[in-house]
Amino acid sequence: MRRQVKSLGFSYDWDRQVDTTDIRYYKWTQWIFLKLFNSWFDEDLQKARPIEDLPIPEGLLETQREQYIHDRRLAYEAFAPVNWCPELGTVLANEEVVGGVSERGGHPVIRKPMRQWMLRITQYADRLLKGLDSVDWPESIRKLQTDWIGRSVGASVDFQVDGHEDVVRIFTTRPDTLFGATYMVLAPEHPLVDAITTEVYRADVNRYRELAARKSDMDRTDLAKDKTGQFTGAYAVNPVNGVLIPIWISDYVLISYGTGAIMAVPAHDERDWEFAKKFELPIIPVVQPTVEAAHKTDLAAKLRAEAIKDVAGAVIAAVKRCEICFIGDGAAINSGSFNGLSTAEFKTKITDWLAERGLGKQAVCYKLRDWLFSRQRYWGEPFPIIHTADDKTVALSERDLPLGLPEVADYKPTGTGEPPLAKSTEWVNVTLPDGRKGKRETNTMPQWAGSCWYYLRYLDPHNESQAVAPEKENYWMPVDLYIGGAEHAVLHLMYSRFWHHLLYDLGYVSTPEPFRKLINQGMILGEDNQKMSKSRGNVINPDKVIADYGADSMRLYEMFMGPLEVAKPWSMQGVEGVHRFLNRLWRVVIDDNTGRLSDIVQPVPADEETQRLLHQTIRKVGEDIETFGFNTAISQMMIFVNHLSKLTTRPTNAVESLVLVLAPFAPHLCEELWRRLGHPDSLAYEPWPAFDPSRTRAKTVELAVQVLGKIKDRIVVAADADIAAIEAAALASEKVQAALAGKTVKKAIVVQGRLVNLVV
RNA sequence: GCCGGAGUGGCGGAACUGGCAGACGCGCGGGAUUCAAAAUCCCGAGGGGCUUAAGCCCCGUGUGGGUUCGACUCCCACCCCCGGCACCA
Numbered sequence: 001m002r003r004q005v006k007s008l009g010f011s012y013d014w015d016r017q018v019d020t021t022d023i024r025y026y027k028w029t030q031w032i033f034l035k036l037f038n039s040w041f042d043e044d045l046q047k048a049r050p051i052e053d054l055p056i057p058e059g060l061l062e063t064q065r066e067q068y069i070h071d072r073r074l075a076y077e078a079f080a081p082v083n084w085c086p087e088l089g090t091v092l093a094n095e096e097v098v099g100g101v102s103e104r105g106g107h108p109v110i111r112k113p114m115r116q117w118m119l120r121i122t123q124y125a126d127r128l129l130k131g132l133d134s135v136d137w138p139e140s141i142r143k144l145q146t147d148w149i150g151r152s153v154g155a156s157v158d159f160q161v162d163g164h165e166d167v168v169r170i171f172t173t174r175p176d177t178l179f180g181a182t183y184m185v186l187a188p189e190h191p192l193v194d195a196i197t198t199e200v201y202r203a204d205v206n207r208y209r210e211l212a213a214r215k216s217d218m219d220r221t222d223l224a225k226d227k228t229g230q231f232t233g234a235y236a237v238n239p240v241n242g243v244l245i246p247i248w249i250s251d252y253v254l255i256s257y258g259t260g261a262i263m264a265v266p267a268h269d270e271r272d273w274e275f276a277k278k279f280e281l282p283i284i285p286v287v288q289p290t291v292e293a294a295h296k297t298d299l300a301a302k303l304r305a306e307a308i309k310d311v312a313g314a315v316i317a318a319v320k321r322c323e324i325c326f327i328g329d330g331a332a333i334n335s336g337s338f339n340g341l342s343t344a345e346f347k348t349k350i351t352d353w354l355a356e357r358g359l360g361k362q363a364v365c366y367k368l369r370d371w372l373f374s375r376q377r378y379w380g381e382p383f384p385i386i387h388t389a390d391d392k393t394v395a396l397s398e399r400d401l402p403l404g405l406p407e408v409a410d411y412k413p414t415g416t417g418e419p420p421l422a423k424s425t426e427w428v429n430v431t432l433p434d435g436r437k438g439k440r441e442t443n444t445m446p447q448w449a450g451s452c453w454y455y456l457r458y459l460d461p462h463n464e465s466q467a468v469a470p471e472k473e474n475y476w477m478p479v480d481l482y483i484g485g486a487e488h489a490v491l492h493l494m495y496s497r498f499w500h501h502l503l504y505d506l507g508y509v510s511t512p513e514p515f516r517k518l519i520n521q522g523m524i525l526g527e528d529n530q531k532m533s534k535s536r537g538n539v540i541n542p543d544k545v546i547a548d549y550g551a552d553s554m555r556l557y558e559m560f561m562g563p564l565e566v567a568k569p570w571s572m573q574g575v576e577g578v579h580r581f582l583n584r585l586w587r588v589v590i591d592d593n594t595g596r597l598s599d600i601v602q603p604v605p606a607d608e609e610t611q612r613l614l615h616q617t618i619r620k621v622g623e624d625i626e627t628f629g630f631n632t633a634i635s636q637m638m639i640f641v642n643h644l645s646k647l648t649t650r651p652t653n654a655v656e657s658l659v660l661v662l663a664p665f666a667p668h669l670c671e672e673l674w675r676r677l678g679h680p681d682s683l684a685y686e687p688w689p690a691f692d693p694s695r696t697r698a699k700t701v702e703l704a705v706q707v708l709g710k711i712k713d714r715i716v717v718a719a720d721a722d723i724a725a726i727e728a729a730a731l732a733s734e735k736v737q738a739a740l741a742g743k744t745v746k747k748a749i750v751v752q753g754r755l756v757n758l759v760v
Numbered sequence: 761g762c763c764g765g766a767g768u769g770g771c772g773g774a775a776c777u778g779g780c781a782g783a784c785g786c787g788c789g790g791g792a793u794u795c796a797a798a799a800u801c802c803c804g805a806g807g808g809g810c811u812u813a814a815g816c817c818c819c820g821u822g823u824g825g826g827u828u829c830g831a832c833u834c835c836c837a838c839c840c841c842c843g844g845c846a847c848c849a
Contacts, residue, residue: 152848174849365848
């Protein structure tokens with residue numbers, strides 16, 4: 001890998017190479033983990049603070065106190081469902097589960113809650129969202145992250161369970177449809193399900209919950225078309241009108257979003273509509289569509305096709321008769337004293353109304369989930385955590401880092417779901433300084449952990465006492481340009497930002513955001529326009545290309561292929577093409593027979609055209625490098641080389657300038673030419689050639705003359721000719737006169753340097 | 761289904777802020793050089809048609825409309841491809 005990168009001639013500083021699996025590196029990954037563990041997020045200040053600063057309510061028992069702190073640490077333990085395969089005795093990643101069975105062996109996989117480490121990235125949701133405004137990233141990536149965070153504003157509302165102490169809290173973005181809530185749905189995993197289920201339904205409910213547990217996330221969504229569910233026997237009281245509504249469980253409600261429970265308004269929510277239709281639950285319309293919204297419905301499109309006159313009226317009537325589900329805005333109906341309010345007004349009014357009565361309040365929800373940060377694998381950074389015999393979780397102190405991985409006989413899973421490290425008993429069992437016995441955490445950190453902050457380590461890779469020295473961090477950060485594949489658009493780039501924000505809050509880094517500018521490079525496809533893969537046999541080996549054509553041709557071709565950001569197919573003939581260009585340049589400078597500087601390269605002044613092309617080339621290449629338009633920079637240099645090759649005397653200064661601007665693209669060849677042009681030192685020490693804007697302009701320009709937009713002739717005028725002169729010259733053309741055929745010119749549009757358009 | 765990006769010769773692609781579409785490269789055709797070939801150099805070329813010819817005409821940037829003196833570029837509707845998300849209440 002390193003050899004290959006070097007062979008391309010990249011100017012990497014190899015002294016700064018880091019290895020995230022090196023204990024000297026992951027010591028600091030563990031250090032950052034301790035920072036997460038020992039911090040909490042102050043929602044008022046919107047920033048992380050040391051856990052010692054956490055205000056703790058008075059009068060808590062010791063265990064309550066610990067729980068209180070635990071619930072606020074940015075790294076915490078929780079039971080989260082994982083893909084557990086009993087047959088293989090191991091936890092599988094999502095992509096290892098296909099259709100509810102393991103990819104290898106086809107054994108059943110269930111979703112089993114297991115103890116996991118989680119990172120409270122959700123606390124940073126707003127910060128991560130806001131930060132996107134300050135970075136120079138492609139719009140598409142910012143959108144992707146915005147959607148991933150998925151902020152939505154609504155209300156949380158409490159529903160009293162009839163005959164119970166318990167209330168079910170729900171989140172809704174449409175509190176204005178409360179009067180249309182005809183039933184409730186809890187996620188099968190919802191903690192209240194057991195308590196509220198009546199005896200008659202208990203067996204059915206349990207059966208349904210088991211069925212749901214067996215489905216993977218994938219299956220749940222795949223089966224979206226066909227809704228399933230089970231009545232619990234319990235009823236809730238609709239807080240706005242006291243109506244009793246049945247409580248169901250169904251896996252179309254996700255435990256991980258909102259509160260894991262919803263109020264169902266089938267008239268105005270498509271999922272609820274489908275469910276209500278299937279289980280024959282009542283539907284009450286509470287929003288009368290605005291005329292505008294009515295026109296946007298599918299039914300409206302259909303009615304228009306049938307040439308119905310009053311489309312909006314028909315749609316409104318259909319909504320009122322519960323014939324269609326309407327999810328847009330409108331005016332409240334069937335909503336008691338709120339009738340007539342617009343959707344927006346109603347939302348505000350009802351939220352206030354609920355808040356006054358202590359039944360609900362405004363709430364914000366995010367799609368973003370806390371980050372499941374542990375893996376049941378051997379390879380990964382060990383957590384600097386000890387679980388004591390008296391059931392406490394203790395973190396190592398920073399001076400006890402690093403905590404290395406033990407040598408083990410094998411890396412295979414244990415079969416019990418315990419991670420492989422659990423087998424290493426002498427590593428696992430420890431005695432704390434105070435004499436207490438404990439066991440080390442045996443989960444390890446995911447691949448993402450080390451890659452979350454490597455850009456910081458590059459700044460100070462050998463520092464043994466700090467992750468990065470502040471003065472170095474301050475000098476280098478932020479990262480000016482991050483070029484990466486779009487596959488990292490959300491995960492890696494979100495996790496990195498999250499860690500960076502934490503380090504910023506704690507004062508270890510000086511910039512709120514790590515990556516100022518971001519570019520997604522496009523994938524290079526095989527010659528068959530398919531993704532390169534061994535199985536397709538379309539893989540291009542750079543070693544081979546470099547051996548056959550040289551590193552400069554390889555580099556130049558990659559840049560000449562097309563825009564950096566788009567996917568494009570490789571072409572061996574294209575490599576051939578740029579290789580020819582480099583050869584031609586060589587022959588422009590070097591006499592092929594003698595191998596020495598060509599006799600026709602002479603220290604003579606360049607003629608006007610050569611001068612102009614040279615200055616245009618210097619300008620274009622400089623500008624294109626700034627905008628990453630390498631393909632057009634190269635094409636301009638090709639134009640100039642083509643021109644030079646036609647000259648019988650080639651001015652040394654033009655040749656030298658060309659070599660200097662091409663050097664970043666084809667460094668090896670250019671260095672060689674530079675030497676042969678008589679310079680003993682590397683061209684790397686030369687300044688970038690300057691261009692004179694006045695020399696980029698020609699004295700005369702050719703303009704197209706159009707009559708009614710069709711080109712009839714081309715005229716040559718002085719570059720600085722004024723509009724009147726250009727118009728006169730255009731009218732003087734015989735071809736133009738012929739095209740005008742005696743008609744009078746109503747208007748002449750003259751665009752200097754471009755064209756003349758005569759309107760008749 | 762929703763969101764984002766794109767669609768230009770045989771191919772990769774270029775075109776400033778609405779101003780000569782197809783730069784540059786590949787491939788292709790013709791020629792020069794050569795005993796021959798490779799390499800190299802020169803010329804040609806978007807498609808179609810008219811003309812003995814110089815030349816001329818029509819069509820043309822996914823499709824159909826629109827705005828404009830003028831549209832690859834702006835607006836509306838649609839088609840196709842790529843990427844992402846996918847019961848997020």
